[in-house]
């Protein structure tokens with residue numbers, strides 16, 4: 001029998017699960033930030049770095065909540081790095097976006 005916490009509205013197991021999930025997501029967030037910074041600083045980054053694959057426009061980094069996207073100034077396309085979609089979905093659980101992707 002788990003204790004219900006009046007303050008959080010969750011029982012202890014749920015609270016612990018949510019805490020661990022938040023920690024895992026924060027760890028993924030900082031890993032992705034580090035990878036991005038490393039690639040940005042690297043001389044060996046690809047020639048098409050930060051150019052839109054659809055229209056060739058300049059991409060700009062935008063932080064949208066927990067996710068960093070590359071948004072095209074030309075066509076308005078939004079591009080995600082590896083791992084960013086997973087972050088987006090994890091934070092979108094129970095939302096329309098989450099349901100769209102089967103979460």
Ligand SMILES: [Zn+2]
Nearest residue numbers: 052055072075
């Ligand atoms: Zn574009």
